[in-house]
Amino acid sequence: MIRNSNFSSKKPILYLVATPIGNLKELSTRTLDVLKEVDYIFCEDTRVSSKLVNLCGVKKRFISCHEHNEAMATKEAIRLLKEGYKVAYMSDAGMPCISDPGYILVRECLINEINVSPISGPNAALNALIASGLPTDHFYFHGFLNAKDSVKKEELRKLYKRQETLIFYESPHRIDKTLKCMHEIFGSRKACIAREISKIHEEFIRGNLEEFLTLDKETLKGEMVIVVEGNDEEITAMPEEKEIVNLIRNFTNMGMSTKDAIKKASDLLNLPKNKVYSIYHGN
Numbered sequence: 703m704i705r706n707s708n709f710s711s712k713k714p715i716l717y718l719v720a721t722p723i724g725n726l727k728e729l730s731t732r733t734l735d736v737l738k739e740v741d742y743i744f745c746e747d748t749r750v751s752s753k754l755v756n757l758c759g760v761k762k763r764f765i766s767c768h769e770h771n772e773a774m775a776t777k778e779a780i781r782l783l784k785e786g787y788k789v790a791y792m793s794d795a796g797m798p799c800i801s802d803p804g805y806i807l808v809r810e811c812l813i814n815e816i817n818v819s820p821i822s823g824p825n826a827a828l829n830a831l832i833a834s835g836l837p838t839d840h841f842y843f844h845g846f847l848n849a850k851d852s853v854k855k856e857e858l859r860k861l862y863k864r865q866e867t868l869i870f871y872e873s874p875h876r877i878d879k880t881l882k883c884m885h886e887i888f889g890s891r892k893a894c895i896a897r898e899i900s901k902i903h904e905e906f907i908r909g910n911l912e913e914f915l916t917l918d919k920e921t922l923k924g925e926m927v928i929v930v931e932g933n934d935e936e937i938t939a940m941p942e943e944k945e946i947v948n949l950i951r952n953f954t955n956m957g958m959s960t961k962d963a964i965k966k967a968s969d970l971l972n973l974p975k976n977k978v979y980s981i982y983h984g985n
């Protein structure tokens with residue numbers, strides 16, 4: 703166990719700086735103070751971050767640290783921090799490490815006895831969640847699904863039983879197919895698309911996954927978060943025993959082994975495998 707008291711320790715400190723996801727006014731005065739104070743800023747794209755930091759009237763040295771060079775950049779950051787320089791890391795938008803680089807940097811800093819402090823700020827997932835109208839008490843953040851539909855559906859199937867509200871990131875190029883896959887796996891659960899949060903075209907589309915199939919994809923531009931209701935056991939009606947048996951028979955008729963058919967049926971119906979097993983075998 704290691705206890706790190708960030709501001710009363712003499713250890714070097716890496717600042718993880720969250721940046722605006724839309725509106726530049728999301729930059730807090732604390733963020734500005736930290737940006738003024740540090741010597742080096744590691745960032746995903748030096749052009750994006752230097753533009754933002756220059757707007758704050760601050761001139762800094764920028765070093766690129768993105769998903770393809772994070773390990774190398776991390777070594778450089780650790781060297782500078784150990785030499786006594788002040789270092790911050792920021793991604794292009796939102797919080798570092800959240801569907802963005804930063805985790806390797808944080809992990810290695812901690813191994814090297816460098817403290818890590820978050821400079822809190824915007825994040826697309828949490829902003830989408832709180833305004834979605836879906837339950838916020840428990841939630842699961844997934845980030846981006848795989849681009850390939852077959853893998854995407856498998857990922858969604860694994861999430862089928864989760865009762866927490868589910869949060870996904872998606873790009874406008876894939877939103878159409880992703881909504882279709884979600885409907886196929888989750889049915890017509892309640893959902894919300896949070897688009898262009900804190901920008902001029904901010905929009906929240908609240909409804910259900912079935913209704914979302916009718917959306918004109920030309921109107922789904924920009925950055926988006928999809929928030930989906932978790933599995934509500936109470937609305938998932940227990941099917942009749944003969945329906946369960948018929949489902950398993952359909953699978954075995956298609957060439958599946960009885961064992962696999964029982965597993966597939968229990969996954970699809972969100973029922974414990976041993977329960978489906980005993981219904982099928984009549985005990």
Ligand code: SAM
Nearest residue numbers: 723796797800825826871872898899925926927
């Ligand atoms: N690190 C960021 C964060 O803390 O939210 C996320 C970065 S991830 C590479 C980019 C994705 O976040 C986008 O594809 C979109 O799904 C979501 N996103 C970012 N900005 C957004 C915004 N203003 N409105 C809606 N979604 C946004």
